[in-house]
Amino acid sequence: TESRDLSGKTVLITAGPTREKIDPVRFLTNHSTGKMGYAIAGEAVRMGAKVILVSGPVSLAPPKGAEVIKVESAEEMYQTALAHFAEADVLIGTAAVADYRPKYIFDEKMKKKEGDQALELERTKDILFELGQRKEAQVIVGFAAETNDVEKHAMGKLTRKNADMIVANDVKQAGAGFGADTNIVTIYKKDGSKDELPLMAKTEVARRLLSEVVLLLKKDESK
Numbered sequence: 139t140e141s142r143d144l145s146g147k148t149v150l151i152t153a154g155p156t157r158e159k160i161d162p163v164r165f166l167t168n169h170s171t172g173k174m175g176y177a178i179a180g181e182a183v184r185m186g187a188k189v190i191l192v193s194g195p196v197s198l199a200p201p202k203g204a205e206v207i208k209v210e211s212a213e214e215m216y217q218t219a220l221a222h223f224a225e226a227d228v229l230i231g232t233a234a235v236a237d238y239r240p241k242y243i244f245d246e247k248m249k250k251k252e253g254d255q256a257l258e259l260e261r262t263k264d265i266l267f268e269l270g271q272r273k274e275a276q277v278i279v280g281f282a283a284e285t286n287d288v289e290k291h292a293m294g295k296l297t298r299k300n301a302d303m304i305v306a307n308d309v310k311q312a313g314a315g316f317g318a319d320t321n322i323v324t325i326y327k328k329d330g331s332k333d334e335l336p337l338m339a340k341t342e343v344a345r346r347l348l349s350e351v352v353l354l355l356k357k358d359e360s361k
């Protein structure tokens with residue numbers, strides 16, 4: 139028996155990497171494949187949700203039943219997520235959004251020259267933070283890709299980004315984080331509790347995380 143605990147709910151998910159253009163042939167990006175976000179989207183559909191998946195460039199097949207909106211840059215991802223935030227009951231940020239982008243995009247391919255070349259970068263918007271500021275009744279779940287002091291950084295993100303839950307993965311552990319079909323996560327909640335999960339398939343991480351989301355939605359409804 140499948141749980142349809144998300145029926146009637148709209149779940150907005152960001153997934154994958156972003157691409158920040160340098161010139162017509164080059165960009166800055168990272169190792170995200172979208173697997174974590176697409177797994178959550180698939181599970182949320184199975185649980186009855188309307189799913190809007192805002193995805194950076196990945197090579198995965200779109201999850202059946204989800205509305206997929208493809209974007210490239212952090213700015214596009216931000217604008218698209220913002221446009222759908224008001225209709226969402228749940229926001230889950232799995233995307234590895236670039237924190238910096240080239241300050242100038244060259245119109246023509248950069249030519250090589252003698253010596254070093256510096257690239258000036260500017261900050262992008264923090265999507266989770268921006269939407270956290272606009273939070274009404276939404277349940278907000280962030281991810282944290284850390285390489286050290288996982289707990290400290292995860293708890294910092296929980297408060298700073300006005301999130302209800304942070305799912306931390308130590309991306310230096312084998313079988314966790316970028317690219318793998320599995321993940322090793324610890325779920326940090328606003329009440330200070332944490333749930334350390336062993337290595338499991340990203341689909342199973344998705345199920346665990348969404349069942350926590352269902353509990354939070356029920357709590358809100360009983361208020």
Ligand code: PMT
Nearest residue numbers: 171172173174231234235264265266280281282283316317
């Ligand atoms: O895609 P996969 O290959 O399956 O890999 C999965 C993953 C490692 C990308 C995923 O599990 C993960 O950890 N995603 C978050 C990656 C990240 O950028 O973490 P962060 O600690 O830098 O960001 C914290 C949170 O803020 C995240 O929810 C992120 O989506 C969000 N953020 C960050 C920066 C920014 N400009 N906008 C954001 O919304």
